[in-house]
Amino acid sequence: MDDRTVDLIFTGSLKLLPPVSSKIVRIFTSSTFTDTTMERNTLMAKCYPRIKDYCREKHGLEFQVCYFLN
Known part of the structure; x- marks a missing residue:
């Protein structure tokens, strides 16, 4: 590519996406500091559910979040 x-x-244009070999979009969230707790919780409560719906409805993809809490 x-x-x-x-x-x-990266600017949000999805018109030229390459063919995908998987139907899963997976991101890894790592939080090793307590000062990012509010940000992580906001992502989990407000952002990730919307992204999950968007991926499923618009592209037929499954959105997964993997957490690494230290």
Whole structure:
């Protein structure tokens, strides 16, 4: 994938996505400091459910979050 395509994806353009071999979108959330607890909890409560719905409804993908808590 060329740099221009990667830049477009990072700016939110999904028109030039390469073919996917998996139907799962998985992100890893790592939190090793207590000062990010509020941010992590907000992501879990407000952002991730919306992203999960978007992935399923718009693209037929399963959104998964993997947590690493230290």
